[in-house]
Structure formats: structure tokens, C-alpha cells
Amino acid sequence: MAGPAPRLHRPHRSDGRHALTLALRADGSLKPAPGVGGEASFEVNTGTTAPHRGQQIRFSTRPLARDMVLAGDSTFAVDAAFTADDGNIAAVLFDEAPDGAATRITAGWLKASHRRGHTALSPVTPGAYHAMDIHIWPTHYRVEAGHRLVLRVSSDDYPEIDSDVPAERVTLKVGERGAELGLRVRGDS
Secondary structure, eight states, rough: OOOOSSSOOOOOOOTTTEEEEEOOOOTTTTTTOOSOOOOEEEOOOOSSSSGGGGGGEEEEEOOOSEEEEEEEEEEEEEEEEEESSSEEEEEEEEEEOOOSEEEEEEEEEGGGTTTTOOSSSSOOOOTTTEEEEEEEEEEEEEEETTOOOEEEEOOBBBBTTTOOOOOOOEEEETTTTTEEEEEEETOOO
């Protein structure tokens, strides 16, 4: 039985850009095929420092066989459950070199109560999953062959924004019927 159609769809563009959708998989990878459904979770960072290992989840591609040019904005579509009555999702893209050095590319954030707009807030039911579409700011960036594209998901984006929600746990659906990263790429990347 086939699952629902992906929420992210962008038609081929005449300017050489096209859509690439990568699924967040239970094994921490980013791949076109979603794999087995599951969950991934992290603790909210309530401090004023960068999130530590338990306060973030990282998903990455394999080392790229050829350059990938990100050209435009991206979208992170996720179903997230919060143990508190509100929460933040910060999605940050990195370029990770073979030696492990990471370069920040771009990011996007959304507070769960703002998922349907910023003027009429939507209640967040603790423990229930809420569909969130997070806009990631446009970029034009080349991830070189041999590097990995990494997505870090957390409640904050230190030092850009601090988490302003209570201590809690955030759980994401991953794999089949789970979170997707929608990219605009140039050429045959």
C-alpha cells in the first residue's frame, strides 16, 4: 500500500533549478527514499550556549559523488510533538568536509504556535503531533564532491536565536510518512 504523496513538490524550473526532496531517516541519514518509519527526539536547550549532543538531532547525506549547488530557498516539513504547550524547531544546514569541519550554509526557525501564521496563534497540545512547514532562507551555495550536506534540528540556533520555551522533549516523525527536506538545486546536482 502506497503512502501519502509528499507534501513538498516544486515543478521543474526553466532557470536550471529543480526540486530535490530528501527524507530524514531513522538511521540519521538524508536520502531520497524514506526508509522505515520511526521517531527521533531531543531535549530542549534552555541555556544560552550551543546545543549539546542530546539537544539536537543531525541528519546527513553520504559523501557527495559530485558537487551539489543549492540555489534558492528550502523547506523542512515535519510532524513534531512537544511535551510542553509550545516549542521551537530550528533547522540549520551545514556543509561538512571530509575532515569533519562544518560550514554553516543557511537556516530557518518556527515556533509551533505560529505554524499557521504569526497573527492568530494555534494551540499546541502536549504529546500530539503537529504538522510544521519551516521555511529555510534562500542561499546560493556549492557543496563540493566528497562533502556531506548536514541538517541539524534543535530548539535553538545559537547564537542567532535562543530557545524561549520551557524544558521539554521534542519528538519528530522520521522515515516513511516522516520529515522531509525540500531543496532547490541547480543543474544535475
